[in-house]
Amino acid sequence: MSKRKSIWRIWAKALGQKDGKDDREADIIAGIRTVILICYMVTNVAIVANAVRHWNDGVNNSVPGYNNLKM
Secondary structure, three states, X not given: OOHHHHHXXXXXXXXXXXXXXXXXXXXXXXXXXXXXXXXXXXXXXXXXXXXXXXXXXXXXXXXXXXXXXXX
16 A cells, blocks of 8 residues: 555544445545544634734724823
């Protein structure tokens, strides 16, 4: 068995039990599960990036009354 097939077999088992009538169908199901997992990961990264980007948006860090000073 080649290294690539061995890695794919382990990855498919990590996604869950083997479903399908034969190996080809099981590989298709594992591929669909992989696409779903990638979509979840991209969505989570976008959510976290948005939260980090807007972390202190409501906080005003300026000195009180600074804008009202007349020079």
